[in-house]
Amino acid sequence: MAYFLTHEIGSLAKPEWRVKVGRGLPFTQKDIDDAIFWGKKLGLYHEPLLELLKKKALTEAEKKEVINWSSRYALRLIEHAGIDLVYDGEQHRSEMYQHAVANSEGFVFRGLVRSFDNKYYQKAACVAKPKVKKPWHVDEYLNLKKLTNRKIKIPITGAYTIAAWSFDEYYAKKYAGLGSSKSLAAREKARKQFILDVARNLLRPNIQKLLENGAQWIQIDEPAATTIPSEVPLFVESFNESIKGLKGEFSVHICYSDYNLLFPHIKKMDRCSQFDLELSNRDSKKLGTKDSDRPGYEILKQFKKYNINSRIGLGVVDIHSDFIESPELVRDRILYATKVLGDPSLVNPSPDCGLRTRTWDVAYQKLCNITAGSRLAETEMEMTKLR
Amino acid sequence: MSKVAAFIHGVYPRSDILSQTSRDFDRQRLTLSDLEKQRRKDFDELIKQQKASSFELLEDGKLSWQDIFRPIVESTSGMEVGALTRWFDNNTFYRQPIISGKLKLDSKKLDKFFLSTIDRKWKVTLASPFTFAKLTEDTFSTSFEKTLDSIIEIYIELLAYLETKKYHFVQFNEPFIPYNKLKKSEIILFKKSLSKLKEVKRDFVFAVSGYFGNTAELVKTLAESDVVDVLGIDFVTTPLSSLPKKLDKDIIAGVVDGRNSLLEEKNVIKSFVEKAIKHFGDKTIYLSNNSDLDLLPETVAKEKIKLLGIVRKEFAK
Numbered sequence: 001m002a003y004f005l006t007h008e009i010g011s012l013a014k015p016e017w018r019v020k021v022g023r024g025l026p027f028t029q030k031d032i033d034d035a036i037f038w039g040k041k042l043g044l045y046h047e048p049l050l051e052l053l054k055k056k057a058l059t060e061a062e063k064k065e066v067i068n069w070s071s072r073y074a075l076r077l078i079e080h081a082g083i084d085l086v087y088d089g090e091q092h093r094s095e096m097y098q099h100a101v102a103n104s105e106g107f108v109f110r111g112l113v114r115s116f117d118n119k120y121y122q123k124a125a126c127v128a129k130p131k132v133k134k135p136w137h138v139d140e141y142l143n144l145k146k147l148t149n150r151k152i153k154i155p156i157t158g159a160y161t162i163a164a165w166s167f168d169e170y171y172a173k174k175y176a177g178l179g180s181s182k183s184l185a186a187r188e189k190a191r192k193q194f195i196l197d198v199a200r201n202l203l204r205p206n207i208q209k210l211l212e213n214g215a216q217w218i219q220i221d222e223p224a225a226t227t228i229p230s231e232v233p234l235f236v237e238s239f240n241e242s243i244k245g246l247k248g249e250f251s252v253h254i255c256y257s258d259y260n261l262l263f264p265h266i267k268k269m270d271r272c273s274q275f276d277l278e279l280s281n282r283d284s285k286k287l288g289t290k291d292s293d294r295p296g297y298e299i300l301k302q303f304k305k306y307n308i309n310s311r312i313g314l315g316v317v318d319i320h321s322d323f324i325e326s327p328e329l330v331r332d333r334i335l336y337a338t339k340v341l342g343d344p345s346l347v348n349p350s351p352d353c354g355l356r357t358r359t360w361d362v363a364y365q366k367l368c369n370i371t372a373g374s375r376l377a378e379t380e381m382e383m384t385k386l387r
Numbered sequence: 388m389s390k391v392a393a394f395i396h397g398v399y400p401r402s403d404i405l406s407q408t409s410r411d412f413d414r415q416r417l418t419l420s421d422l423e424k425q426r427r428k429d430f431d432e433l434i435k436q437q438k439a440s441s442f443e444l445l446e447d448g449k450l451s452w453q454d455i456f457r458p459i460v461e462s463t464s465g466m467e468v469g470a471l472t473r474w475f476d477n478n479t480f481y482r483q484p485i486i487s488g489k490l491k492l493d494s495k496k497l498d499k500f501f502l503s504t505i506d507r508k509w510k511v512t513l514a515s516p517f518t519f520a521k522l523t524e525d526t527f528s529t530s531f532e533k534t535l536d537s538i539i540e541i542y543i544e545l546l547a548y549l550e551t552k553k554y555h556f557v558q559f560n561e562p563f564i565p566y567n568k569l570k571k572s573e574i575i576l577f578k579k580s581l582s583k584l585k586e587v588k589r590d591f592v593f594a595v596s597g598y599f600g601n602t603a604e605l606v607k608t609l610a611e612s613d614v615v616d617v618l619g620i621d622f623v624t625t626p627l628s629s630l631p632k633k634l635d636k637d638i639i640a641g642v643v644d645g646r647n648s649l650l651e652e653k654n655v656i657k658s659f660v661e662k663a664i665k666h667f668g669d670k671t672i673y674l675s676n677n678s679d680l681d682l683l684p685e686t687v688a689k690e691k692i693k694l695l696g697i698v699r700k701e702f703a704k
Contacts, residue, residue, distance in 0.1 A: 110648050110687055111684025111686050112400075112406045112684055113400070113478075114406070114479060115480060116479065116480040116481065117453045117482075118412070118413050120406045120410070125649070165478055167647050167649065169647070169649040172647060173649065177658070178651075178659040179622040179626055179627040180626050180627065184624065
């Protein structure tokens with residue numbers, strides 16, 4: 001019988017009491033009530049957390065303890081929703097780019113750059129050859145390992161995205177000047193060196209440390225993979241360099257991108273066991289398993305056409321909407337993907353991306369319905385066999 | 388004799404304090420008056436920087452603009468603000484303009500986006516009508532030519548408005564053509580559409596500036612235009628050797644990179660400008676940023692302004 005392995009993608013919103021620890025703000029009764037509500041709902045013994053939240057001031061050790069509680073809550077939420085592969089919603093991290101760069105040598109934050117409207121992000125410049133300052137995620141992984149018996153998949157920001165979101169003040173110095181073909185060629189060479197050095201000197205040692213500590217599955221997050229269409233081959237090369245010589249299971253998460261640009265280049269990512277894709281955001285909400293019912297999943301035909309046999313981390317719930325996808329809608333998305341790919345073992349249902357923009361209520365319901373929809377799809381496949 | 392001058396163009400970055408203030412305003416932690424006060428401080432600082440660098444023309448930095456299209460979209464009936472869309476290959480996004488009906492500009496709505504009293508020392512940057520049309524979703528017209536025509540109509544009204552404000556130097560920024568490596572046959576459509584601006588040209592100086600790719604084809608196509616007076620070239624991405632010699636236009640030379648925080652070396656720019664003078668002959672070369680400085684943190688953009696001023700002064704000696 002088919003079994004659809006469900007998993008999460010990475011982030012979950014941080015509870016208000018977790019956010020307050022980071023900002024040094026006092027807790028309120030609302031924070032305590034929230035901790036009680038979710039503690040009871042998830043079946044967690046939460047008295048020690050309440051004791052911490054009742055305190056007027058916390059020591060550094062106690063602040064860490066509150067963050068650990070947040071990690072415990074998020075992990076349990078995902079488990080409670082029935083998801084097979086788990087993480088802690090990145091409760092220990094600040095933001096995917098900032099966290100990685102802040103824990104690396106060779107980068108200096110240069111200030112805020114606008115993302116859109118009144119939204120900004122801290123952008124760093126590479127000023128020396130990148131090096132790991134402190135392994136990015138080993139502590140959080142070791143902490144989680146003690147808290148769950150389920151298989152853990154660790155998300156880590158990819159080399160191409162780190163380089164694409166940074167300025168380059170180190171490699172770019174090698175440019176030969178302005179307004180010449182020679183300087184353009186030097187620029188391309190410097191860019192390649194930068195990206196591959198991030199892969200070799202940051203990603204690979206970080207992944208290696210995680211594997212040495214028992215991690216089995218690493219998800220490399222590359223939201224920038226297709227930003228510069230001509231550099232997609234470079235993204236592919238950076239992925240391969242990041243895992244070169246390492247033994248483990250590696251997947252890549254790419255979202256809000258033009259997936260057509262990935263072909264045929266990703267044929268060279270033969271050690272990528274799974275492509276985690278944001279698809280439901282592009283899909284219709286109606287039920288059905290015909291092509292016209294499932295426009296968001298059309299790209300899967302490209303995977304089939306190019307004979308890419310990696311699994312698909314199938315985004316079946318939209319992380320930018322409070323609309324709760326019904327188990328039946330999730331089921332139909334899974335069944336359609338199975339039909340296109342021709343093999344149920346290639347389909348692993350998940351959210352489109354990290355759920356951090358949703359409330360825990362919404363995130364929980366969406367995750368529960370991924371589980372329920374997967375079970376419905378399995379039943380439907382069995383029924384079809386019997387018919 | 389050649390002259391070397393300098394100015395900046397496009398959207399300028401907000402300071403970290405203004406960024407935080409606008410975020411706090413969104414979250415209703417601060418009032419509109421707090422936001423305007425900080426915006427005024429940023430504006431004063433930007434003007435101080437440009438004057439200290441002895442720039443020939445000044446820009447206001449568009450510190451209240453959410454993207455290069457927004458004030459025009461919000462001031463035009465028949466046009467709406469659409470989905471967040473990536474700004475070429477940058478990690479920055481704009482809201483896609485959507486045309487849903489016949490366009491009509493309400494110039495009163497523009498007042499909050501443009502300076503009210505100015506003199507001939509000021510210039511203004513607008514998105515080129517071609518880039519504007521290409522990046523717009525038109526649910527009303529049936530062809531790109533019609534979309535471009537309707538944008539040009541709006542620009543005719545916009546330029547009439549700018550004339551009342553006494554602007555005389557208008558720079559149209561054109562990243563779409565170089566980025567997409569459009570061929571001459573496609574750029575000719577743009578050239579034709581620009582000729583429709585003749586009716587409002589009068590005292591205006593019009594510049595068209597290309598960036599995010601090799602600008603040579605754009606320059607070659609517009610070299611003979613009788614509407615365009617100044618041509619802007621991204622020299623981070625365009626080899627000088629690919630450009631025609633002895634152009635009959637002044638040049639905006641994009642010599643500082645708006646997409647990388649690395650500060651260019653003064654001598655590299657100087658030696659390039661000497662080559663450019665030889666190449667283009669007896670013309671004014673305006674040293675400038677290649678693309679909008681908005682893609683840099685404000686502290687870095689400020690250093691780039693300073694550098695432009697230093698190189699400009701070297702040639703003024």
